[in-house]
Amino acid sequence: MRHDGAMASPVIDLDELVPIVGAENVLRDPEVLAGYAIDWTRRVQGAPSAVVRPGSTAEVAAVLAWADARTLAVVPQGGNTGLVGGAIASAGQLCLQLTRLDALEPVDVLSAQVTVGAGVTLDALQLAARRVGLRFPVDLAARSAATVGGMVATNAGGLHVIRHGPMRAQVVGIEAVLANGTVIGDLRGLLKDNTGYHFPSLLCGSEGTLAVITRVRVQLVAPDAEQAVALLAFDSADDALAAAAALRHALADVSAIELVLADGVDLVCRSFELAPPFDPPAAVLLLVEASGPAGVLERFAAAVASLTGVLDAKVADDAERSAVLWRYRERHTEAIALLGVTHKLDVTLPLRRLAGFLSEVRALIERERPEASLWLFGHAGDGNVHVNITGVAADDEEIDGQVLELVARSGGSISAEHGIGRTKRAFLHLNRTDGEIATMRAIKHALDRNGTLSPGVLLP
Ligand SMILES: Cc1cc2nc3c(=O)[nH]c(=O)nc-3n(C[C@H](O)[C@H](O)[C@H](O)COP(=O)(O)OP(=O)(O)OC[C@H]3O[C@@H](n4cnc5c(N)ncnc54)[C@H](O)[C@@H]3O)c2cc1C
Incomplete structure (x- = not known):
């Protein structure tokens, strides 16, 4: 018996989870756990005590209440395609794996809305919408594995933010479970409902730190009658960005503007045996879609x-040829991952600073880490650049800090769409004031008194 006045932590017996989710959903074999313990970039390695796979909201609530009572940390995980290590449970923490929450309700055609389980993949959601002649407008290259819950938790952006906004703009209802097991939210899909704090807004981008999202209702849109894609070659980023602006002014139908550079396109072509799009290769390429x-x-x-300023162009007006052009952009993340551990710094710059930033960050890496390779590409329409550094140590946070400081000095955001997760939390102060971080902590404490959900993620 303890006599020091402190509360004794209850003994943790993972077998107690078996009656809640079933023995087959409490994974403890180290070889099986390994698959859930490393992030997509292979930079963040965890060591969860177990992976627990609930199959319903009630099971999520029961697992959380059980863990919260034992002050056992729980880290939600969806498709584990996140790029900042937020879904990786550290030693002694539980990985709450949510892909069994994969129920897809019939599409409500009258409101063009659908309610889906948090574990439904983006691919499955897009297919369900297409089957009834509608469309889910958020799209990203990890669509076969990324889950709706993970996309809400990271407020994923993707390829069509300039037209449809990020995940936050599509969510019209949410169901989530607080750390103590309380279920909150509603899935009525009311577009007008001013009855106090708006939980979907609070949970979009919360990265698993405030609640576990179990179901989401999203708005669908009408499909586009026509779509065209152009791959345009330029001499410089300045020329490309000027053309992008001109295109947006001339045409209301632009749905994506993506920027890639010669070295990245060459890497994609070499990695996946694709023919180069232009001969001679162009320094800067824009992939533009209108629909x-x-x-x-x-x-x-x-x-x-x-x-x-356009040196050369390739245009596609059917799905097959459009997909061929999109590959030069979409396969960048995979091609870079083949080179080994990657520092992924996903940032936004004000558009007027974007071209300057591309040269400044290259000069910075050449000066500070001459042995490293730098790969830049991104969603140029919204100022979002993915800064990828390979050839540096996985734990080299100093170089991350230097790049992110340059971003902050240039008036940008240190996280455009991937979130803060584990890899960027030491740098949150570059964009958020002490008062703002204290406010975030207060919100976290109000919803998760024991700090059960995702300690070590987002908040410094
Ligand atoms: C090839 C590739 C391309 C990508 N392209 C883009 C892109 O264009 N735009 C973009 O924004 N991202 C992109 N990503 C990143 C990633 O796909 C997104 O962040 C996606 O939203 C993660 O979904 P997930 O289900 O894999 O989440 P996970 O990686 O499993 O988790 C991500 C975060 O969400 C939390 N979380 C997961 N599920 C839940 C839940 N149900 N409740 C509460 N918290 C939860 C986790 O704890 C973690 O903090 C890309 C990734 C890859 C590999």
Whole structure:
């Protein structure tokens, strides 16, 4: 018996989870755990005590209440495609793996909304929408594994933010479980409901630190009648960004503007045996997509023809040829991952600072880490650049700090769409004031008094 006045921690017996989720959903074999213990970039290695796989909201609530009563930390994990290590449970923590929450309700065609389990993949959601002639407008290359719950928790952006906004803009209802097992939220999908704090807004981007998202209701949109894609070659980022701005002014139908550079395109071509898009190779390429009602193709062709600074162009107006052009952009993340551990610094710059940043960050890496390789690409339409550094030690946080300081000095955000997770939390102060971080902590404490959910993620 303890006599020091402190509360004794209850003994933790993982067998107690078996009646809640079933023995087959309490994974403890070290070889099996290994698959859930490392992040997609292979930079963040964890060591969860167990992986628990609940199959319903009630099971999530029961697991959380059990863990909270034992002050046992729980880290939610969806598809584990996150790029900042937020889904990785450290030693002694539980990994709450949510892909069994994969129920997809029938689409409510009247409201063009659908309610899905947090474990439903983006691919499955997009397919369900297409089956009834609608479309889910968020898209990203990890679509076959990324889950709706993970996408809400990270407020994922993706390829069409300039037209449809990030995940936050699509969520019209949420169901989530607080650390103590309380279920909150609603899935009515009311577009107007001003009855106090808006839980979907609070949970979008909360990275598993405030609640476990169990179900989400999302808004769908009408499909576009026509779509066209152009790959445009330029001499410089300045020329490319000027053309991007001109295109957006000329055409309301632009749905994606992506920027890639010669070295990244060359890497993609070598990694996946693709033919180079242009000969000679261009220094900077824009992948531009336009989609909308009938007539887009002519408007797009006219707008592209009027651009200045375009050295060469490839245009596709059918799905198959569009997909071929998209590969030069979409396969960057995979190609870079083949090189080994990658420092992924996903940042946004004000558009007027973007071209300057691309040169400044290259000069910084050449000066500070001459042995490293730098790979830059991104969603140029919204100022988002993915800064990828390979050839440096996985734990080299100093170089991350130097890049992120440059971003903050340039008026940008140190996380455009991937979140803060574990890899960027030491740098949160570059974008958030002490008062803001204290406010975030207060919100966290109000919802998760014992600090059960994802300690070590997001908050410094
Ligand atoms: C090839 C590739 C391309 C990508 N492209 C993009 C892109 O264009 N735009 C973009 O924004 N991201 C992109 N990503 C990153 C990633 O796909 C997104 O962050 C995605 O939202 C993560 O979903 P997930 O289910 O894999 O979440 P996980 O990686 O499992 O988790 C991510 C975070 O969410 C939390 N979480 C997961 N599920 C829940 C839940 N149900 N409740 C509460 N918290 C939860 C985790 O704890 C963690 O903090 C890309 C990744 C890859 C590998």
